[in-house]
Each structure stands twice: as C-alpha cells, then as structure tokens.
Amino acid sequence: xxxxxxxxxNRKIKVxxxxxxxxxxxxxxxxxxxxxxxxAIDEVAFLDNTSVLYDEIIAHRLGLVPLTTxxxxxxxxxxxxxANPINNPECYTRLFLDVEAKRDYExxxxxxxxxxDPTVKPVSDKIPIAILAKGQKITLEAxxxxxxxxxxxxxxxxxxxxxxxxxxxxIDMEKCTLCGKCVEECPKNILIIENKTLKIINTLxxxxxxxxxxxxxxxxxxxxxxxxxxxLTIESTGALLPEVIVSEAAKILEKKAGEFIKQVESLEGGx
Numbered sequence: 351x352x353x354x355x356x357x358x359x360n361r362k363i364k365v366x367x368x369x370x371x372x373x374x375x376x377x378x379x380x381x382x383x384x385x386x387x388x389x390a391i392d393e394v395a396f397l398d399n400t401s402v403l404y405d406e407i408i409a410h411r412l413g414l415v416p417l418t419t420x421x422x423x424x425x426x427x428x429x430x431x432x433a434n435p436i437n438n439p440e441c442y443t444r445l446f447l448d449v450e451a452k453r454d455y456e457x458x459x460x461x462x463x464x465x466x467d468p469t470v471k472p473v474s475d476k477i478p479i480a481i482l483a484k485g486q487k488i489t490l491e492a493x494x495x496x497x498x499x500x501x502x503x504x505x506x507x508x509x510x511x512x513x514x515x516x517x518x519x520x521i522d523m524e525k526c527t528l529c530g531k532c533v534e535e536c537p538k539n540i541l542i543i544e545n546k547t548l549k550i551i552n553t554l555x556x557x558x559x560x561x562x563x564x565x566x567x568x569x570x571x572x573x574x575x576x577x578x579x580x581x582l583t584i585e586s587t588g589a590l591l592p593e594v595i596v597s598e599a600a601k602i603l604e605k606k607a608g609e610f611i612k613q614v615e616s617l618e619g620g621x
C-alpha cells in the first residue's frame with residue numbers, strides 16, 4: 351500500500367491510497383464517521399432560563415457545538431460508563447454559561463461558554479445559541495464527555511468523509527477533431543485545447559461523470575479509473591486535526607481486525 355498526501359490544512363486532508371482494496375479504504379472512511387471519539391456536551395444543568403427557548407432546545411444546541419478535543423486527556427467512552435460527571439475529571443469536563451441581555455435582540459454565541467479546561471473550547475466562537483430580549487437570562491453548567499458518532503452524530507469528528515476512484519482519461523489525438531465539445535461539457539473545466547492539442551489540466555479533479563466521453567462523436571476520449579487506487583477526503587469539524595482522524599480510524603480498524611482474528615482462532619481451537 352502507498353499513501354500520498356494531496357492536500358492538507360487544519361480542517362481538511364486529501365490522500366491518495368494506492369495498491370489497496372476498496373473495502374479497506376471504505377472501512378477507514380466509515381470508522382472516521384462512527385468510531386473516532388470526540389468531546390461533546392452530553393448533560394446540562396440549568397440554574398436559570400428566562401428565554402423563550404425550552405431547556406431541552408438549548409441543551410440540544412449546545413450538544414451540537416464542536417469542541418476541541420485532546421484524546422490523551424480523557425478516558426475512552428467505554429471506561430466512563432456510569433461515571434458521575436461531578437467528580438470524574440478524566441471522563442467529563444465542565445463548561446459554564448451565565449449571560450443576561452443588556453439590550454433587546456442580544457444573540458448568545460458559543461464564544462460565551464466558559465470552560466474549566468483550557469484545552470476544551472468551542473471550535474468556533476460564532477455559533478448562535480439563543481436570542482435574548484432585554485433582561486432575559488440563561489445560567490447553566492454543561493458537562494462534556496467523549497463519545498462516538500455511532501451513538502450520536504454530535505460526537506462524529508467529521509463533516510465530510512468520502513472516497514472516490516482515481517480518474518484516468520485517455521485521449522486519442524488521431525481521432526480527435528478538436529471540435530471543443532468535450533471542453534464545453536466538462537463541469538470541472540479540466541480540458542483545454544492548446545497548440546492544436548487537447549490537454550488535461552488536472553486529472554484528479556475529474557468526477558467520472560463521462561460527459562466529455564458521451565459528447566465526443568469520434569470517440570476520441572475515454573474516461574475510466576485506476577484499479578486499486580482511491581482518493582480519501584476527510585474534513586474535520588475542528589474537534590480533531592484531520593490527520594489525527596485518519597490515524598485514529600486506522601488504529602481502530604487494526605484493533606477490530608485483531609479482535610476478529612482472535613475470535614476466529616478461538617472457534618478453531620474449540621473444534
């Protein structure tokens with residue numbers, strides 16, 4: 351297997367995986383969605399709420415606010431089942447909201463949350479929580495813990511987790527008449543005519559829609575894909591770095607495979 355990073359920043363990573371099977375790449379994609387843990391607010395204790403929103407609505411909105419997560423700081427979810435959030439700092443951390451509107455139509459944002467742990471904070475300060483009229487108050491304590499996307503999507507670390515085939519575009523210049531129809535039809539604008547030659551600007555941008563192939567009357571262009579090669583794209587919510595998400599998903603897959611092998615071996619031993 352060969353892995354090559356095509357793009358990477360703090361929120362997105364795109365890698366090309368070669369000499370691999372589709373089920374393996376798809377397993378990493380799905381584990382990134384469902385099994386890589388992150389922090390999210392799970393319990394909220396309201397001390398005061400005179401807004402027009404019910405406590406449950408505010409709690410739901412708080413739960414969907416992505417929180418920065420240090421996986422080394424907290425115990426995994428399975429080790430914290432039944433833990434009391436009040437006295438288990440390795441399982442829970444607290445965030446506080448204490449606001450009172452000084453004017454009409456005051457928007458309360460995620461940035462108004464105060465965390466007792468400096469490593470845990472909302473990914474964005476500009477996520478709206480509620481709109482308060484003058485004099486209205488919200489005072490609460492929120493408890494965040496690690497969880498997984500398969501339990502609730504608020505614990506999923508990704509906003510996008512997708513893979514696609516690596517495109518392969520073959521042009522037969524002996525058949526090509528340079529009519530330009532394929533250039534006009536390509537939705538990604540990756541085909542150009544230059545120096546009396548049809549050229550491809552960036553093959554990897556191809557979506558395999560085959561619009562160029564279908565419109566080409568001389569059948570001079572053929573769109574296909576490279577066998578056993580895939581492009582995996584991960585976009586993080588900001589809770590974890592995208593490369594950490596891919597790495598953790600791979601570790602989880604390795605662990606699950608090891609457990610499966612042990613189960614199979616135990617069955618063979620039983621016979």
